[in-house]
Amino acid sequence: MALRTAFTDLLSIDHPIASAPMGGSAGGELAAAVSNGGGLGLVGGGRGERAWLERELAIVTARTSRPWGVGFLAWAVEVSTVEWVLDQGPAAVMLSFGDPGPFAARVHAAGIPLIIQVTDLDEARRAVDLGADLLVAQGAESGGHGGRRSTLTLVPAVVDLVAPVPVLAAGGIADGRGVAAALVLGAVGALLGTRFQASHEALVDAEIVKAIVGGLGADTERSRVLDVARDSGWPARYTARVVTNSFLDTWRGREQELERDVDTRRAYREAAARGDLAVVSVWASEAIDLITEVASATELVRLIAEETERAFTCAT
Numbered sequence: 025m026a027l028r029t030a031f032t033d034l035l036s037i038d039h040p041i042a043s044a045p046m047g048g049s050a051g052g053e054l055a056a057a058v059s060n061g062g063g064l065g066l067v068g069g070g071r072g073e074r075a076w077l078e079r080e081l082a083i084v085t086a087r088t089s090r091p092w093g094v095g096f097l098a099w100a101v102e103v104s105t106v107e108w109v110l111d112q113g114p115a116a117v118m119l120s121f122g123d124p125g126p127f128a129a130r131v132h133a134a135g136i137p138l139i140i141q142v143t144d145l146d147e148a149r150r151a152v153d154l155g156a157d158l159l160v161a162q163g164a165e166s167g168g169h170g171g172r173r174s175t176l177t178l179v180p181a182v183v184d185l186v187a188p189v190p191v192l193a194a195g196g197i198a199d200g201r202g203v204a205a206a207l208v209l210g211a212v213g214a215l216l217g218t219r220f221q222a223s224h225e226a227l228v229d230a231e232i233v234k235a236i237v238g239g240l241g242a243d244t245e246r247s248r249v250l251d252v253a254r255d256s257g258w259p260a261r262y263t264a265r266v267v268t269n270s271f272l273d274t275w276r277g278r279e280q281e282l283e284r285d286v287d288t289r290r291a292y293r294e295a296a297a298r299g300d301l302a303v304v305s306v307w308a309s310e311a312i313d314l315i316t317e318v319a320s321a322t323e324l325v326r327l328i329a330e331e332t333e334r335a336f337t338c339a340t
């Protein structure tokens with residue numbers, strides 16, 4: 025029994041599961057593997073680095089004939105880059121963090137679904153005004169950047185606010201029980217990020233995968249410290265959930281001081297370039313307790329879909 029929802033119908037896919045467009049780590053291999061498993065694989069276009077996108081979109085188009093998409097950071101990407109990607113045949117484009125306004129008409133003109141990830145109700149209202157075909161309501165349990173609301177409360181509030189526009193849940197979902205919970209909350213599926221970081225196909229350093237698989241949710245926190253340290257340019261309202269490290273312990277609550285401390289930030293960037301895990305950002309979900317092994321993303325989609333169906337069977 026496959027679970028059909030407005031999401032699986034909209035994208036013509038088998039399972040109500042999407043992989044997050046994680047900048048730099050969700051390349052063509054990962055997106056294709058997720059799509060081949062029957063979910064929606066999203067390439068992490070991030071800020072829109074053209075050479076990276078050319079390489080990874082060539083991979084995804086070669087590896088799958090199923091629908092795939094691309095996601096971007098709205099605060100950082102150029103309209104011309106999104107236009108170029110639209111010519112490469114994605115089945116959907118997703119925009120997160122910042123104002124998606126400049127891109128909406130272009131995506132609609134390409135005749136494909138516009139997906140907008142939101143972190144609160146104001147962003148959800150704006151997404152609907154722009155004609156989003158699908159929203160992702162992202163809670164603060166999520167790995168990487170995001171807002172302050174919890175998934176359990178944000179998802180149904182967004183569902184009610186934007187109905188009949190469909191909504192995916194994101195943030196702290198790493199198995200079929202989480203996807204089933206998302207469906208019960210009124211979502212039409214779930215978007216998972218960190219779970220797919222620990223897959224064979226993600227472009228992630230082995231040490232980072234080890235930190236995710238061996239880590240606990242209690243070892244993660246939302247913070248701006250590492251963004252300040254690396255001069256990332258991220259808008260201050262979006263903190264990132266990371267695995268706590270000694271640099272964070274030293275600078276927690278001292279972000280303004282760190283902004284003024286040029287030498288420490290230079291030393292940070294040098295240590296991060298060496299991959300020193302005492303400083304580097306390991307973006308990870310509060311759900312890492314549930315991630316205990318590295319797996320193939322295609323298998324993960326099938327397994328999570330089965331778990332989702334079983335969760336409903338057991339509940340009745």
Ligand SMILES: Cc1cc2nc3c(=O)[nH]c(=O)nc-3n(C[C@H](O)[C@H](O)[C@H](O)COP(=O)(O)O)c2cc1C
Nearest residue numbers: 044046047120166167168195196216217218307309
């Ligand atoms: C390593 C990492 C990188 C991410 N990069 C992006 C990104 O570039 N663009 C984006 O829209 N979301 C990004 N996200 C957030 C995801 O879209 C998604 O909301 C989040 O992973 C869901 O929470 P989960 O990690 O608990 O599954 C990232 C998440 C992680 C873990």
